[in-house]
Amino acid sequence: MATMARDLLAQESVTGTLERITASATELVDGCDAAGILVLHDTKVESLAPTHDLVTESDELQQQLGVGPCFDAARSSEGERVFRIADLTTEQQRWPAFAPQARALGVGSMMGFLLFTDDEDFGALNLYSRRPGAFTQASELAGWLLASHAAIAFSSARTHAQMEQAVATRHLIGEAMGILMGSRHLTEEEAFDVLRRYSQESNIKLREVARRVCEQGNLG
Numbered sequence: 355m356a357t358m359a360r361d362l363l364a365q366e367s368v369t370g371t372l373e374r375i376t377a378s379a380t381e382l383v384d385g386c387d388a389a390g391i392l393v394l395h396d397t398k399v400e401s402l403a404p405t406h407d408l409v410t411e412s413d414e415l416q417q418q419l420g421v422g423p424c425f426d427a428a429r430s431s432e433g434e435r436v437f438r439i440a441d442l443t444t445e446q447q448r449w450p451a452f453a454p455q456a457r458a459l460g461v462g463s464m465m466g467f468l469l470f471t472d473d474e475d476f477g478a479l480n481l482y483s484r485r486p487g488a489f490t491q492a493s494e495l496a497g498w499l500l501a502s503h504a505a506i507a508f509s510s511a512r513t514h515a516q517m518e519q520a521v522a523t524r525h526l527i528g529e530a531m532g533i534l535m536g537s538r539h540l541t542e543e544e545a546f547d548v549l550r551r552y553s554q555e556s557n558i559k560l561r562e563v564a565r566r567v568c569e570q571g572n573l574g
Contacts, residue, residue, distance in 0.1 A: 358382065358503075371507040372403040375500055379481055380405055383496045385488030386481045391469070391504060392416075392424045394476045408482055411459050415452065422452040424466050424480050435468040438494060441486035462486040465494060467501035470508050479504050523561045530564035533571060548573070 358378045365371040372391055379389035390409030391402040399417040401410045416422030423437045439446065439453075442461050446453035456464075462485045469477040479501045483489060489497075527549065534545040552573050553560045567573060 358500075368507055368510070369403070372504065375479070375504045375507070376403040376405050379479070379497070379500055383481055383500070384490060384493045385463070385483045385485065386493070386497075387484050387488075388482040390480055392466075392478050392480055394425065394478075406482075408460060409480070412456060412461060412464075412480070412482065415455055415459065419451050419455075422449055422456075423464055424478050426466075436494065436498070437464075437466045438489055439464045440489070443486050460484050463488045465489050465497055467497055469501060469505045477504075477508060523564075526561060526568060527564045530567035533567050537572065 358374070361374055361378075365374055376389040376391065379386050383389075388404070388406035388408045390404035390406075390413065392413050393400040393402060397417070397420065399413050401413045404410050404413075412422075413424065416425050423439060426437060440463055442453050442457045442463060461482055463483045465481045467479045469479055479497070481489070481493075481497055527546075530549060531542060531545040534540055534548055535542065538545070538548075540548065549560060549563050549567070552558070553563045556563070563573070
């Protein structure tokens, strides 16, 4: 685990970090044959860093059904932050539609860990075994450690993306203000007020108003 943590710090991208995490799951978690990260955008599923087709097939199955353990882990903003299904070959009252089809894909047991919740977006690290009863308490602990690293990687990525967006938005608004100042002979304060009022009256985000000005040269 210590070596894996150092390897994660050495990755140059978030994608590389997530791929290292899911690969580490198959190497370090007893019983894990495949791993992936499911991100849920409202009802649309995105599979990140899957180590095997089994992961994407399971994610797609849950999207088709609209239910499943990964969905539950991803949606658990309160309460359970982990699930462990010991045996998918037995009847599952909680997921009666998902379980038999997952078994048909070759899934024997599963574990999932909540990574983050952000407005309508949710994420979970999911581990799969082809054998029933493959995951133990030790497996769950190792999975938690990996999930912690994945959550930090996501948090860093979102913070970085938000900072980049904020800088880009500021530049865009500044450019739009410059266009209005030149075309309407306005002061800087007056130009910003034009953008702000149009945003409020039209119920359009200020960033989008500024983009419109930059693309069209006006607010028409």
